[in-house]
């Protein structure tokens with residue numbers, strides 16, 4: 001029987017967008033980076049846990065480059081997972097700064113698509129980071145919503161970082177269109 005990816009089925013494939021905007025910390029303020037990106041979601045099948053939980057999962061890879069010079073300045077990978085019985089969606093992500101996290105949340109289905117909303121940083125959904133990042137650029141929380149309607153995907157994420165002696169709200173958002181299945 002074919003795997004049922006539930007709400008995640010709408011994500012499968014390759015997406016592209018060039019309307020991204022990143023707001024990132026600087027010692028004396030913030031930088032604004034317009035960007036383009038590709039995100040690819042690949043189905044990887046079912047995963048059973050403790051003989052009592054069945055997840056379906058997609059692996060994703062996101063590559064983001066500055067519009068100004070075309071250079072990749074954010075590279076991210078991880079999994080989206082769906083637990084149908086508990087109606088819980090999870091995103092694990094890793095970025096090559098020495099930061100990984102597991103965010104959890106829920107899905108809202110709409111007539112033309114769906115919205116996934118996940119967060120990390122509380123007691124249940126954790127953030128792991130290197131001792132250097134913990135001490136100098138600590139990720140305190142992460143929130144992400146992602147909406148898919150037909151062949152359009154939009155997202156917004158907000159990461160709170162303690163850096164340069166203050167709390168900074170690092171944000172990213174973009175709109176992408178389906179570029180392949």
Ligand code: HEM
Pocket residue numbers: 022024025026033035064073074095097099101137138139142157159161163170172
């Ligand atoms: C499209 C997504 C993202 C883009 C384009 C992006 C881009 C950036 C940029 C340009 C900086 C400043 C780097 C510097 O000044 O050297 C930065 C810093 C940082 N980002 Fe992101 N970021 C993204 C997502 C994330 C996510 C999801 C996390 C973690 C959950 C994260 C964690 C951090 C941390 C901890 C820093 C502080 C390091 C520093 O400024 O030296 N970022 N990011």
